[in-house]
Amino acid sequence: MKLLAVTVSVGAALLVMTTATSYAAGGDAVFKKSCASCHYTDGPAKEKTIADQLAKKGPELWYAGSKFQKAWLAAWLQDPKPIRALKYNSLTDKNKGDHPKSSAADAAALTDYLMGLTSPEVKAGVIKPATTPQAKQIFNKKMPCSGCHSFPSGGEVHGGLSGPSLVGAAKRLNPDWTYAYLANIKHFKPVRDMPDFASVLNPKELEAVAAYVATFE
């Protein structure tokens, strides 16, 4: 009887492990089939030259689990809306909003897979959404992120077009990632058309900006 119980327990444990493994592999397989022609997930960053960056058809996703919020990602994959006004890597072509849609099942599998791709550079639970005069001053005037990124203000959308929009960042981005990205941008994107603001802003200022971006609905 005791042997039977042990056998059943081991069998159940194996079943759980097998299920978990095949589920994760499912997201990986869906990614390879549907996403890998435009995005890569095997970090760290591969880009060394501008040409490397320009050769990419879509953003790198090797730290997607640190960057995105899970609920947003699962919903966006099923109904993708443009995040950038312009086509990736273009300053002239508009974003046609033609990112492929995923089925609910594929989106769930992809979300599980992508949320497992994290960077140790991102420390959890540090940044809480907050609007402060200091952050607004930096964002709009001192080191104006608004020059390149659109953002919500007074019920309207303002700002530049070359960078990804920050409208909806409150639900899309993990604020801890935003801080880590600002603090160590070269780790995430060694070649990018955004300055290294950690060279001119101190960590407290970067925290304030990340907290402010996290309030953008």
Added chain:
Amino acid sequence: MSRFAMMATMVLGLALGVAGSAQADTKQVFDFYCAQCHGEKGDGKGVNVTKDFATDPRNFTNKADMEKRSDEDIRGVIKDGGPSISKSPLMPPWGATLSAADVDGLLAYIRKMCDCKGK
């Protein structure tokens, strides 16, 4: 063609090739980092210049204006941003991103756009 003439042609061709490739690289650097605000033609009409953009990005094709800027001013503003010469912070600091060679290349590229030398 004499051996000397052949050799001279080859050397000249090689030199022009190197110059051509450096020029192409500088255009790539300019288009990647600068064109978003200054425009690919350098006329100050980049895609970020919307109604919200609080200043006019420098028009590098304006000879009279660009002649007033020294080479050191231009190098400095690329590295340290607009406030380093009392101009808009919408010109951000690229010193932690670009190499000294990149900055020198951009300076030469901008001087070509304005067809001018600094004061």
